[in-house]
Amino acid sequence: MSTAVQFAGVSRHYGEVKALDQVDLEVFEGEFFAMLGPSGSGKTTCLRLVAGFEQPSAGHIEIFGETAEGVPPFRRNVNTVFQDYALFPHLNVLDNVAYGLMIRGVNKAERYRSAEQALEMVALPGLGQRRAGELSGGQRQRVALARALVNKPRVLLLDEPLGALDLKLREQMQEELKNLHRQLGITFIFVTHDQNEALSMADRVALFNDGRVVQVGTPREIYRQPDSRFVADFVGSSNVLPPEFVASVTGEQRWASLRPESIYLTPSAGHSASVVAASFLGGSTRLSVDVDGLRVNLMLASVADVPAVGERVFIDWKREDMHLMESGA
Amino acid sequence: MNSPSAAILPGRQGLLRRLADTLWRRPRLLLLLMLAPPVLWLGVIYLGSLLALLVQSFFSIDEFSGLINYEFTLKTYRELLIPANLDIIVRTASMAAAVTLAAVIVAFPIAFYAARYAHGKWKAAFYIGIMLPLWSSYLVKIYAWKLVLAKEGILNWLFSKLHLTWLLDAYLSLPLIGGNSLSVSYTGTFLVFLYVWLPFMILPLQAALERVPGNLLEASADLGGSPRQTFRHVIMPLALPGVIAGSIFTFSLTLGDYIIPQIIGSSRLFIGQAVYSHQGTAGNIPLAAAFAVVPIVIMGFYLWMAKRAGAFDAL
Numbered sequence: 281m282s283t284a285v286q287f288a289g290v291s292r293h294y295g296e297v298k299a300l301d302q303v304d305l306e307v308f309e310g311e312f313f314a315m316l317g318p319s320g321s322g323k324t325t326c327l328r329l330v331a332g333f334e335q336p337s338a339g340h341i342e343i344f345g346e347t348a349e350g351v352p353p354f355r356r357n358v359n360t361v362f363q364d365y366a367l368f369p370h371l372n373v374l375d376n377v378a379y380g381l382m383i384r385g386v387n388k389a390e391r392y393r394s395a396e397q398a399l400e401m402v403a404l405p406g407l408g409q410r411r412a413g414e415l416s417g418g419q420r421q422r423v424a425l426a427r428a429l430v431n432k433p434r435v436l437l438l439d440e441p442l443g444a445l446d447l448k449l450r451e452q453m454q455e456e457l458k459n460l461h462r463q464l465g466i467t468f469i470f471v472t473h474d475q476n477e478a479l480s481m482a483d484r485v486a487l488f489n490d491g492r493v494v495q496v497g498t499p500r501e502i503y504r505q506p507d508s509r510f511v512a513d514f515v516g517s518s519n520v521l522p523p524e525f526v527a528s529v530t531g532e533q534r535w536a537s538l539r540p541e542s543i544y545l546t547p548s549a550g551h552s553a554s555v556v557a558a559s560f561l562g563g564s565t566r567l568s569v570d571v572d573g574l575r576v577n578l579m580l581a582s583v584a585d586v587p588a589v590g591e592r593v594f595i596d597w598k599r600e601d602m603h604l605m606e607s608g609a
Numbered sequence: 610m611n612s613p614s615a616a617i618l619p620g621r622q623g624l625l626r627r628l629a630d631t632l633w634r635r636p637r638l639l640l641l642l643m644l645a646p647p648v649l650w651l652g653v654i655y656l657g658s659l660l661a662l663l664v665q666s667f668f669s670i671d672e673f674s675g676l677i678n679y680e681f682t683l684k685t686y687r688e689l690l691i692p693a694n695l696d697i698i699v700r701t702a703s704m705a706a707a708v709t710l711a712a713v714i715v716a717f718p719i720a721f722y723a724a725r726y727a728h729g730k731w732k733a734a735f736y737i738g739i740m741l742p743l744w745s746s747y748l749v750k751i752y753a754w755k756l757v758l759a760k761e762g763i764l765n766w767l768f769s770k771l772h773l774t775w776l777l778d779a780y781l782s783l784p785l786i787g788g789n790s791l792s793v794s795y796t797g798t799f800l801v802f803l804y805v806w807l808p809f810m811i812l813p814l815q816a817a818l819e820r821v822p823g824n825l826l827e828a829s830a831d832l833g834g835s836p837r838q839t840f841r842h843v844i845m846p847l848a849l850p851g852v853i854a855g856s857i858f859t860f861s862l863t864l865g866d867y868i869i870p871q872i873i874g875s876s877r878l879f880i881g882q883a884v885y886s887h888q889g890t891a892g893n894i895p896l897a898a899a900f901a902v903v904p905i906v907i908m909g910f911y912l913w914m915a916k917r918a919g920a921f922d923a924l
Contacts, residue, residue: 353830366828370846380832
């Protein structure tokens with residue numbers, strides 16, 4: 281598998297602020313790569329460095345083997361779907377989509393034909409004469425996507441593209457983006473702060489925190505084998521167990537992560553706990569229990585009898601579901 | 610447990626309070642009260658006098674008695690078309706167009722810098738720098754320019770110190786734009802017009818550029834647009850309403866001004882001067898009125914063209 285984008289020791293500093301600090305990263309060709317992290321973690325800066333809107337303070341960036349630093353955005357065969365779409369308000373939808381082709385001097389008939397095709401690809405045919413302001417959020421999102429894809433970029437960058445959509449639309453767009461990715465076979469780099477989005481869509485995920493990449497891996501790896509407390513905590517609201525507690529179970533002084541769905545109720549054996557809160561989530565119920573002063577969350581299938589708040593229960597889990605992380609005193 | 614407080618507070622007393630409540634319940638009444646004075650002012654004083662002017666321009670003057678003949682006729686407008694008067698109109702309109710074009714070119718970089726790059730202190734400095742000339746008297750500025758441009762003036766002195774007098778002389782020997790010295794040439798008139806009206810171009814242009822989101826420029830670059838292409842296809846169309854707003858100021862102010870060409874420039878008349886002289890000593894009110902209608906017609910035509918060209922589509 282060849283490399284599409286490579287970061288080697290890349291930093292981006294704004295004065296004292298280190299938006300990105302010593303990042304090494306490799307994105308493979310044809311991959312659906314997600315950059316996940318809380319706001320201010322450096323993921324968007326990373327994307328802007330690939331697009332060329334920012335230049336690295338230090339380090340080296342390669343796009344398909346070619347040096348990217350110092351190359352302006354308009355000489356990169358990379359296109360971006362902006363967070364707030366950035367559609368041109370003075371152009372209609374068709375001219376928006378055809379903008380990149382117009383810039384490259386493609387003649388009118390041909391560029392409108394390509395633009396129409398791109399609009400069909402994102403399921404928006406026949407809206408070409410509308411203005412961007414007359415479209416709904418979901419439609420604008422599709423126009424932004426078509427505008428980027430019509431240029432046949434080698435890498436498509438998506439900056440929180442689904443952030444402004446409501447839940448139903450977001451799920452639908454996730455599906456469509458995945459289909460588009462399969463159809464086109466180009467590299468997608470996707471920035472999001474939504475861990476569900478990253479896990480469900482990406483082939484691989486890079487998790488950012490404080491300007492650094494803390495873990496890169498497939499969604500499975502990230503979810504099941506978090507490298508650190510931060511990863512365990514950020515992805516999937518895991519229970520992070522402190523070293524003392526882990527030591528009492530395994531004998532090892534290490535932090536551990538334990539997924540809520542790995543914990544089950546038992547009639548008598550296991551750890552004694554008292555129920556602190558129960559939230560009904562539709563398909564399941566999240567139970568919050570107290571084990572000797574340690575708060576633990578677990579998921580119950582909602583058909584199960586849900587114990588009342590204050591009731592004493594016993595909980596247990598399989599040893600192998602408890603994932604050991606860094607050691608701690 | 611405390612007794613619950615009232616859910617609805619008792620009505621307030623006093624005439625003013627009652628009035629406040631009434632206006633709150635009837636927002637249209639409030640709107641009417643607030644709009645009536647300015648609408649009356651604009652409608653009666655401003656539009657009324659404009660209408661009176663328009664009516665005057667359809668009267669004519671009796672050449673022998675010098676009295677106004679109060680019968681509707683197009684005779685006065687025909688008089689506008691005699692070569693001497695047509696010259697005045699063409700001269701003024703060309704000057705206004707040249708000043709407007711130059712103002713756009715000079716104002717754009719300044720406005721662009723102020724809108725995109727200046728922040729905090731620098732932005733304040735920009736506003737003060739632009740507004741400061743507007744706070745001093747218009748006449749003082751014009752006479753200052755006369756000192757700069759006159760034959761014994763600062764500019765001549767500077768050119769001679771730099772041993773470039775030959776260059777200035779060569780320029781002044783050019784037909785039309787040249788003259789005896791800069792202060793009695795069209796170039797001088799043009800420079801002073803440009804200086805005096807420039808803030809009226811910069812401010813609306815800056816406001817328009819400020820409304821262009823930065824990510825549109827990034828989007829254009831992302832889609833392959835070089836800075837030049839981005840300027841042409843994104844910045845310019847979106848700034849156009851600002852350019853039009855600014856040009857309405859610079860164009861119409863130049864069309865109507867009668868002081869600058871009188872103090873600086875060749876002695877040939879501009880529309881404003883023609884109006885001034887016809888309504889004053891000559892007592893030819895109808896012709897003065899007809900001359901005054903010319904800028905209105907030109908501006909109306911200009912706006913109509915701008916609208917047709919889609920200048921307001923981005924609004």
